Amino acid sequence: MSQTGPDTSSIESILKEGRVFEPPADFSERVGGSYISSMDEYRKLYERSIKDPEAFWAEVAAQFDWFKPWETVLEWDLPDARWFIGGKTNICHNCVDRQVNNGYGDEAAIIWEGEPMEGGKPEIRRYTYRELQREISRFANVLKAQGVKKGDVVTIYMGMVPELAIAMLACARIGAPHSIIFGGFSSQAIADRVIDADSKTIVTCDGAWRRGKIVPLKDNVDEACNQLERSGNAIKNVIVVKRCKNDIQWTDGRDHWWHELEKNVDDECPCEEMDSEDMLFLLYTSGSTGKPKGIMHTTAGYMIYTAVTARYVFNLVPNQDQVYWCTADIGWVTGHSYIIYGVLPNRVPTLMYEGAPNAPDESRFWSIVERHKVTQFYTAPTAIRAFMKWGREHADKHDLSSLRVLGTVGEPINPEAWMWYHKVIGQEKCPIVDTWWQTETGGHLITPLPGATPTTPGSCTLPFFGIDAAIVNEKGEEVPHGTGGLLAIRKPWPSILRGVYGDRQRFIDTYFSRIEGMYFPGDGAKRDDRGYFWIMGRVDDVINVSGHRLGTMEVESALVSHESVVEAAVVGMPHEIKGTGIAAFVTLEAHAEPSEELMAKLREHVAREIGAIAKPDLIRFTDALPKTRSGKIMRRLLRDIASGTDTNQDVTTLEDLTVMAKLRESDES
Ligand code: WTA
Numbered sequence: 132m133s134q135t136g137p138d139t140s141s142i143e144s145i146l147k148e149g150r151v152f153e154p155p156a157d158f159s160e161r162v163g164g165s166y167i168s169s170m171d172e173y174r175k176l177y178e179r180s181i182k183d184p185e186a187f188w189a190e191v192a193a194q195f196d197w198f199k200p201w202e203t204v205l206e207w208d209l210p211d212a213r214w215f216i217g218g219k220t221n222i223c224h225n226c227v228d229r230q231v232n233n234g235y236g237d238e239a240a241i242i243w244e245g246e247p248m249e250g251g252k253p254e255i256r257r258y259t260y261r262e263l264q265r266e267i268s269r270f271a272n273v274l275k276a277q278g279v280k281k282g283d284v285v286t287i288y289m290g291m292v293p294e295l296a297i298a299m300l301a302c303a304r305i306g307a308p309h310s311i312i313f314g315g316f317s318s319q320a321i322a323d324r325v326i327d328a329d330s331k332t333i334v335t336c337d338g339a340w341r342r343g344k345i346v347p348l349k350d351n352v353d354e355a356c357n358q359l360e361r362s363g364n365a366i367k368n369v370i371v372v373k374r375c376k377n378d379i380q381w382t383d384g385r386d387h388w389w390h391e392l393e394k395n396v397d398d399e400c401p402c403e404e405m406d407s408e409d410m411l412f413l414l415y416t417s418g419s420t421g422k423p424k425g426i427m428h429t430t431a432g433y434m435i436y437t438a439v440t441a442r443y444v445f446n447l448v449p450n451q452d453q454v455y456w457c458t459a460d461i462g463w464v465t466g467h468s469y470i471i472y473g474v475l476p477n478r479v480p481t482l483m484y485e486g487a488p489n490a491p492d493e494s495r496f497w498s499i500v501e502r503h504k505v506t507q508f509y510t511a512p513t514a515i516r517a518f519m520k521w522g523r524e525h526a527d528k529h530d531l532s533s534l535r536v537l538g539t540v541g542e543p544i545n546p547e548a549w550m551w552y553h554k555v556i557g558q559e560k561c562p563i564v565d566t567w568w569q570t571e572t573g574g575h576l577i578t579p580l581p582g583a584t585p586t587t588p589g590s591c592t593l594p595f596f597g598i599d600a601a602i603v604n605e606k607g608e609e610v611p612h613g614t615g616g617l618l619a620i621r622k623p624w625p626s627i628l629r630g631v632y633g634d635r636q637r638f639i640d641t642y643f644s645r646i647e648g649m650y651f652p653g654d655g656a657k658r659d660d661r662g663y664f665w666i667m668g669r670v671d672d673v674i675n676v677s678g679h680r681l682g683t684m685e686v687e688s689a690l691v692s693h694e695s696v697v698e699a700a701v702v703g704m705p706h707e708i709k710g711t712g713i714a715a716f717v718t719l720e721a722h723a724e725p726s727e728e729l730m731a732k733l734r735e736h737v738a739r740e741i742g743a744i745a746k747p748d749l750i751r752f753t754d755a756l757p758k759t760r761s762g763k764i765m766r767r768l769l770r771d772i773a774s775g776t777d778t779n780q781d782v783t784t785l786e787d788l789t790v791m792a793k794l795r796e797s798d799e800s
Contacts, residue, residue, distance in 0.1 A: 149659070150546075151585045152553070154562050158582045161560075162506075162535050163451030165582030166443050173583045173593075180596040181622075187597055188214070188625055192435050195220065195476070196229050198404045201431070205623070210643040210650075212623035213408050214432035221402035222411060222434040223304040226475035227264050228402060235449075236261035239480040242454065242503060243293045246340040246486025256293055263297070265398050270294075271301040272396035273389070277332060277368045281306035281403055284330040284413060288312045288321055288352060290339025291485045294372045294389065295461050296471055298334045303411060306403035310413040310425070313462030314339050314346060316742040318354035320423075324415050325359060327425055328632060331367040334389075338375035342487040349379040356385070407431035413632050414464055416570040417682040418641055419653075419672040425632030426464075426570050432625030433573050437473030440574040440595060444564050445507040445536050446581050449478040453535075456482040457509040458496065463679065464570040465540055469509060473574065479507075488514060494525035501529040508556070509538035513677040515548045516708050523555045531556060536581045538564045541678025542710045543666050549588035567591035567666055569652055570680075571642065573626025576600065577664050590663045597624050602658055607646045615667060618656040619649040672766075674703035674711050681713070681745055689740035690715060690747075693733060695723035700756050700764045704749065704773035712748035714773035716756060716788070725752035749773060757788045 159165035167173050180187040185204040192201070192215055201218030230236065240263045245254035258266065279285060285307050289295040295311075302309040310328045312321055325333070335352045338345040349371055356366050371379070372389045405411075408429045415423040441447055445455060455474055459465035461483075474481040482503055488496050496518075500508065518526065537557050539549075544565055553563055562581035568574060577600055579592040586592060594600040601609050602616040610616040627650065631638040645651045655667040669675065672683045683701040690699035698718045706712030717733065719725060734746045751772075757765040768791060 149587055151587055152562070153585045154582050155560055158535075158562065162446045162453075162582070163448045165446055167580045167583045169583055170585075173580055177594070177596055181599055184597050184622065184624075188435070191439050192218075192431070195225050195435060195438075201407060207623050209648060210639055212432075212627050212629070214429075214623075214625045215407040218407040218431055219404040220407065220431055220434065221304065221306075221405050222430055222472060223267060223300045224402040225434060225438075226300065226472065227260050227267060229476070230260040230478055231264050235478060236264070238478065240475060241293060241296055241483060242480050243483045244485065244499060244503075245292075246484075246490050247343075248491055258293065263300070266293075266297045267300045267304055268398055268400035269393055269396050270297050270389075271304045271400040273370070273392045274301060274305060274307060274332070275400070276392070276396060277370070277387075279305070279307050279332055282410075283307045283332070284310050284328040286310050286312060286321070286325055286328065286330040286333045288314060288316075288333060288335045288348060289372065290314050290336050290341075290346065290348065290374060291460060291483055292336060292339075292372060292374055293483065294334075294336075296483065299412075299461070299467075299471060304400060304402050306405050306409060308410040308412050310415070311462050311467070312415070313460055313742070314348055315460075315462075315744055317739050318351040318358065319740050320742055321351060321355035322358045322362075322364075323422055324425070325355065325366065326362070326364050327415075327422070328413055329364075332370070333366055333368070334370045334372075336372040336374045337379050338377040340375060340486050340490075342490045345375045345377050347377065347379075349377075353380050353382075356382070405430045408629070410629075412467065414467065414570055416464075417673060417680045417685055418637070419682055420684055421637075421682075423682070423685070424634065424637060424641075427629045427632055428573055428626065429629050432627070433468075434472065434476070436624060436626035437468040437574045438476040440578075441469055441473035442477050443580055443595075444566060444575055444578050445509070445538065447474065447477040447479040447507070451506075452504070453479045453506040454482055454503050454533075455479050455507040455509075456484070456499070456503070456505045457538075458484065458488070458514065459509070459511070459540075464573075465509075468574055488517065489521070492525070493518075493521040494528055497526045497529035497531060500531055500534065504533040506533055507536045507538070508534055509540065511541040511678040512539055512544040512548050513542070513708060513710055515539070515544070515552050516710070518556075519548060519551050520708065523551075526555050531558060534558075534561050536564060537561045538566055540566045540568070542675045543668065544589060546588035553588075562586065565589075565591045567654075567664065571628040571652065572620075572624075573628070576620065576624070577666075587663065590659070590665050592663050594664075597622075600664065601649075602656055602664075603646055603649070605646070607649060612658045612660050612662065615655060615657045617646060617670065618652055618654045618664070618666070619646050620652070621649050623650070674701075674713065676703075676706075676711055676713060676744060677709045679744055681741075685741060686713060686715065686737060686745050686747065689737045689745065690717060690733060692740060693736045695720050695729060696733070698756055700766065700769055701747070702766050702770045702773055704770065706748060709748075713745065714749040714751070714769070715747040716751050716753050716769055716772075718753055718755060751786070753786050753788045755787070755789045757791060 199219035201215035203216040413425040566575040567577040599621040703711040
C-alpha cells in the first residue's frame, strides 16, 4: 500500500471558490413533499441517529415487513457487525409482495426500455408489482427445479434486460445469494469469480445490445465453462435468455433456454424466511492487491439502509407520478442498490435502460427522460463529461422539465461538469446530490439531502443519518478542518460489508487495519470550514476509471501473463472523459520488438483477461522500470510521466526510465 498522503492540490482552488447552491424554494412543492426540508431538521435527526443509533435504526426497520421480529438491533465486535439479530425477513417480499399485499399490485414497478429502435420507437416493457411477483416466482421455481437451494451462489452475467432484475429478485426470494458479473467483463473474469464463489449455475443471455452491436455474452460464458471444466470446477446449469437472437453454441444437458424452463413451472413461490444476517449477495470488486474480492452483503441491514437512503436522498414519494432513473448497469453496486433493492420498497417506478447513451445518437438519454417523464436522474461524472463533449444541443432538443432531483456517483465530480449538469440538465431548478459510497458500504454514506443541504460543486457535503464520518491521520486522530487525511467511519451502519468471501484476513487487512478501531474505505478526503466533505480519491493502488474501480495490480498481472512481457507497472493518468485513464509501463522479453502492433495486442490481451474497461489508454515500452534501491517501483514518477505525456507522439520506442529514476531517488525513498 502506498504510504503517500492524498494529493490535495487539485481541490485547493475549488475549496477557495465555494459557490453555494441552496435547495430551490419550491422543491418541496415540486416533489410532493420533501422528507427533510431544512438543515435544522437534518441536524436534529442526525444527532439523534448518532447518539442512539440502535433506537434510530429500529424505528426505520419497523417500517418493513418481518416474518419474525429481531431480538437485538446491533452487535458490534470489530470488525464484525450484526444487525437485527434473530429477525426473519425477505428483501424480495419487501420490494414486491408487500406492495401487492397492500393493494398496490397494479402500479408500475419496473419500466424497461430496449436499445434498438424500430421506426424511431424503442421497445418498452412495463411490469406492475403483481406481474413482477409472478415473473419472479416463476423464475424462482425454475431455479429450484434446477436444484438451486438456499445458500447456493447463482452467477448472473446478463445485459440490462428485465430478466436480470427478475433473476436477482428470484435468487433473493429463495435465499440463493447472487453474484452478478458486469456484462463487460471477460470469460476469464467470469471463471475467476465462479471458482471463488463455488457457483454451479449461471444465468445469461444469448447476447446484449450495445450501441447497435451484439455483445456475445453466451460465447463468453461458454469459454468460461470450458476453462472451469478443465480446472475441475464444472458448471452444472447455464440458463439463457433469448434476447438478440444471435447464433450461439449449445451444450446439451448443461444449457437451457429460460423460456423453455418456464413452461413447466408454477406461478407461485413463497418467499424464504431469511435470517437477518443470511447472505443476500456477493459482488466482486477490485482492491489494491490480488484478484477482485467478493464483497458480502446480508439481508436485513442492507434492505433497510438502501431503501431509506434512496427515499431521503432522491426524495422518492409514492403517488406523485415520479419515475426514477439510475443509468448504472446492475452489474455494479449502484445498480444493485439504486436500481432495484433500494428503490422498489419505496413504491416509485424504477426505469431500466438497456443500452448506450449514444444509440442511435447522443440525445438518447434525454429522449428517455422526456418519453417517461423522469423525475429523479442518477448518473456518473464520466457520463456527464461525455454529454458536455457531445454538446448541449442534444439535451436542448428535449423537454427535461419533469426532472426534480439529479444525482452523481462513482468519482469526484469536477466543478465544470457539476455546473453543466446544474444548468443544462437541471435547468437550475434541480438540487444535485453528489453521493459518496462504495460497494463495501452498500448504500450512500456521505451525501446531500435535496430539500435541505446547500450544495457546492465538488463536495459530497455531509454524512447520512447514523454515519459517523471523520478525517483522521494514521493514528486515527481527527485532523482540523482544512487538513487532508484519511476518510474513516467510526461506527458500523446497517449495510456495512460483512466480509470478503472466503478471505477473512483480507477483510481485516483492507478495512480495519490501517486505522485502529475504524472502518477505512481507502479514500483520502478533507473537510472545509462548514464541515463539508471533499473526496480526494484513493490512497491505495486502486484507480477509478469512468467511476469503475480497478486494481493496478490486476492490470499488471494481466499484462505480465502475455508472452512478450517481463514486467509491467500500471498507474492512473488524467483523462478528459474517464476522469482517470490507465497508463502501462512495460518491459519486454528479449525476443519481442516494441511496435504499434504489439501495443494493440497487449490492449486486446488485457481486454480478454479482465474486460474492455481495463484496456490501457497508454502503453510505454521501457528498458527497465524505475525502482528505488529497495526495489519498489517508483509509481509517483510513472504517474508524473504518464500525466505529462502527449499520447500522439511516437510511444513505441524503448526508453530508459531508470535515468530519471536515479534523479528522483532521493525524494522517493
Ligand atoms: C469513489 C461506487 C468521490 C471513491 C458506488 C470510492 C466517489 C469508490 C464518489 C467506490 C463520489 C464513489 N465522490 N468519489 N460521490 N462515489 N467514489 O465500489 O473512491 O465502485 O471509494 O462504488 O468510488 O467505488 P465502487
